[in-house]
Amino acid sequence: MSAPSSRLLFDEPGPRARRRIRVATTLSVLAGIVLVALALRQFADNGQMAADRWRPYGTWPMWRYLLEGLWSTLQAAAVSIAIAAAAGVVLALGRVSPSRWLRIPPAAYVEIVRTIPALLLVYIVLFALPRYGVDLPLFWKLVVPLSVSNAAAFAEIFRAGIRSVERGQLEAGLALGLTRGRAMRTVVLPQAARRVLPSLVSQSAGLLKDTSLGYVVSYAELLYSGKVLANFNHLLIQTYLVIALIYLVINASLAKLARTLEARQRNRPSRAARTAVAAAVPTAATDAGNS
Amino acid sequence: MNVITDHLSEFGDGLLLTVELTLLSLAGALVAGIVVAAMRVSPVRVLRAAGMAYVEVLQNIPLLVWLVIAVFGLPEIGVIAGLFTTSVVVIVLYQGAYTAEAIRSGINAVPAGQGEAARALGLTFTQSLRLVVLPQALRTVVQPLGNIAIMTLMNTALAAAVGVVELTSAANRVNLAEAKPIWIFVTAGLAYMALSGLLGLTTGVLERKWAILR
Numbered sequence: 001m002s003a004p005s006s007r008l009l010f011d012e013p014g015p016r017a018r019r020r021i022r023v024a025t026t027l028s029v030l031a032g033i034v035l036v037a038l039a040l041r042q043f044a045d046n047g048q049m050a051a052d053r054w055r056p057y058g059t060w061p062m063w064r065y066l067l068e069g070l071w072s073t074l075q076a077a078a079v080s081i082a083i084a085a086a087a088g089v090v091l092a093l094g095r096v097s098p099s100r101w102l103r104i105p106p107a108a109y110v111e112i113v114r115t116i117p118a119l120l121l122v123y124i125v126l127f128a129l130p131r132y133g134v135d136l137p138l139f140w141k142l143v144v145p146l147s148v149s150n151a152a153a154f155a156e157i158f159r160a161g162i163r164s165v166e167r168g169q170l171e172a173g174l175a176l177g178l179t180r181g182r183a184m185r186t187v188v189l190p191q192a193a194r195r196v197l198p199s200l201v202s203q204s205a206g207l208l209k210d211t212s213l214g215y216v217v218s219y220a221e222l223l224y225s226g227k228v229l230a231n232f233n234h235l236l237i238q239t240y241l242v243i244a245l246i247y248l249v250i251n252a253s254l255a256k257l258a259r260t261l262e263a264r265q266r267n268r269p270s271r272a273a274r275t276a277v278a279a280a281v282p283t284a285a286t287d288a289g290n291s
Numbered sequence: 292m293n294v295i296t297d298h299l300s301e302f303g304d305g306l307l308l309t310v311e312l313t314l315l316s317l318a319g320a321l322v323a324g325i326v327v328a329a330m331r332v333s334p335v336r337v338l339r340a341a342g343m344a345y346v347e348v349l350q351n352i353p354l355l356v357w358l359v360i361a362v363f364g365l366p367e368i369g370v371i372a373g374l375f376t377t378s379v380v381v382i383v384l385y386q387g388a389y390t391a392e393a394i395r396s397g398i399n400a401v402p403a404g405q406g407e408a409a410r411a412l413g414l415t416f417t418q419s420l421r422l423v424v425l426p427q428a429l430r431t432v433v434q435p436l437g438n439i440a441i442m443t444l445m446n447t448a449l450a451a452a453v454g455v456v457e458l459t460s461a462a463n464r465v466n467l468a469e470a471k472p473i474w475i476f477v478t479a480g481l482a483y484m485a486l487s488g489l490l491g492l493t494t495g496v497l498e499r500k501w502a503i504l505r
Contacts, residue, residue: 009398009406009424010334010416017334024335032341046368115441115487116480117448120459127463128472209353216452223356230363237364244352244360251351 053235057242069225070246076142076221077208083147084207085200088154093184095159106155113152121145122213138219142211150207157199161192198262205254209247222246294474298465305461306482312379312447312457313486317440319383324390329420331395342391349388355449357381362453378450386443393435397428430501437494441487448483458482 013021043049056062094106122145125136136144165188173183193200214221220228226243230236295302330342349357361381362374372380401424409419429436451460462479466472 009332009420011410013334021335024333025337028335028337028341032337042368042370048368112480112484115445115484117445117459117483119448119451120462120476120479120483123459123463123466124472124476127466128476131470131472205351212353212355213452215355215359223353223359227359237360237367240356240360240364244356247352247356248348252347255347255351 048237053238056233056235057238065229066222066225066242066246069220069222070250072219072225073208073211073214073221076139076146076211076214076219077204079139080143080146080150080207080211081204083143084150084154087147087151088156088158089189091151091155092158092162093189095155096162098180110152110155113149116149118145118149118210118213119216121149122216126217138217142214142217142219142221146207146210146213150203150210153203153206154200157196157203158192160199161196162188164195165191195265198258198265201254201258201261205251205258208251208254212247294465294469294471295478298469298475301461301465302458302478302482305456305458305479308375308456308461309444309447309458309482310486312375312382312450312455313440313444315379316382316386316443316447319379320386320390320439320443321436323383323387324394325425327387327391328394328398329425331391332398332420334416346388346391349385350392354382354385354446355452357385358449358453374453374455378447378453378455382443382446382450386439386446389439389442390436393432393439394425394428396435397430397432398424400431401427427503430503433494433498433501437490437498440490440494444483444486444490 010017040049047053091106091109094102095110097103122142125141125145129135162184169187169191170180170183173187174180176183178186211221212223215223215227218224222243226239230239233239327342327345330338331346333339333342358378358381361377365371365377405423405427406419409423414422447457448459450457451463454460456464458479462475466475469475
């Protein structure tokens with residue numbers, strides 16, 4: 001991954017460059033050690049290093065509680081991903097339809113939702129909807145705003161995928177006598193979905209991060225469970241660091257999965273598909289970062 | 292509609308705070324992003340690893356978790372700073388990771404001949420990065436950076452969850468006092484749309500001015 005980029009700015013080092021690199025290495029390692037030492041001293045000075053402040057995190061009941069929080073996180077994420085992806089497909093199909101009346105509403109939806117913070121949507125579901133008699137259960141108070149906001153991102157990813165499939169595919173389907181809808185569904189969409197799979201995975205990872213808004217909703221996902229736990233055992237920084245670690249492990253695995261899928265796709269398909277994806281995926285990837 | 296005019300000052304203050312948060316975060320994230328991207332392409336392996344670790348750790352933990360750690364956790368170890376400052380620093384570090392990745396992809400898009408030419412002229416790593424590669428890299432990633440800017444604007448709303456009274460939080464407070472959610476939240480939404488429209492326009496102008504076609 002870093003091999004091509006690292007070659008750009010320096011050659012195979014000669015003796016002088018190697019000495020300079022060694023000096024820079026030593027200095028940066030020293031700087032790193034100093035930083036870690038400072039952080040640890042800050043922890044120790046405030047009594048946060050004491051073993052009994054960390055020991056609870058080695059016990060099973062604690063982990064069972066945290067894993068239950070993680071399970072709720074995964075449930076909320078899975079349901080939101082399913083809804084957002086389904087809505088995304090519909091919106092994307094609308095945006096590539098030949099009829100202007102079908103194109104405009106999805107385009108408007110995507111453009112509007114892309115520019116409204118998820119937290120504002122959460123507040124609307126939390127505080128506005130109950131005024132009009134819509135009081136959802138906690139789970140849906142988190143899932144609905146997340147689905148609404150991520151549907152736009154999924155729509156953009158699917159649209160990039162559909163547009164990356166060669167026109168000939170759709171035309172061949174039509175020539176076989178399929179209706180437009182069927183040709184889209186059975187010929188174009190499956191190919192599009194395969195091509196944007198890495199972007200779909202990274203967008204899903206982004207959505208998983210967004211479920212931390214459960215903290216605001218009081219839905220007992222990982223972060224809110226942490227808040228409750230910290231209120232109870234007063235081990236605030238320890239709890240949140242453990243939770244950050246759990247998020248890191250889960251999301252880093254998802255990111256790794258996305259990279260693996262991308263690498264596999266780059267190696268596999270025909271040349272035409274490869275170039276088409278190279279043209280279409282960068283836009284999808286930047287949108288995917290937009291969570 | 293009266294709700295809005297009655298609470299214009301609250302909305303104005305919130306909007307101002309959102310703009311301040313966004314602009315400070317953008318400036319900081321650009322600096323952080325350039326530094327981390329430079330680390331990731333440097334000839335020093337430790338720095339490359341550190342840059343990669345930074346990006347992985349920052350990107351894979353939700354911003355809200357970072358904000359909660361910084362706002363409620365850091366005082367526990369004796370690091371006390373204002374709420375606004377803390378939020379800005381956290382958003383800078385978080386968006387810095389995304390900015391770094393965008394800039395790095397720009398650096399990779401610069402033809403290898405540019406770096407070789409710079410070295411042939413006798414420029415050191417820092418010089419060739421600063422004078423030759425980075426200016427071209429930044430010009431190719433105007434559009435992705437614009438997307439990150441809009442993402443930053445969206446993410447400043449999360450500061451509301453830890454108690455910064457920016458636009459989202461201001462709207463929520465006005466709503467709790469007045470209980471007229473539709474107008475209040477629509478106004479806040481329109482304000483966000485206007486701000487991202489501005490960011491988008493700026494990006495477009497800069498893109499037309501600077502973009503290098505490859």
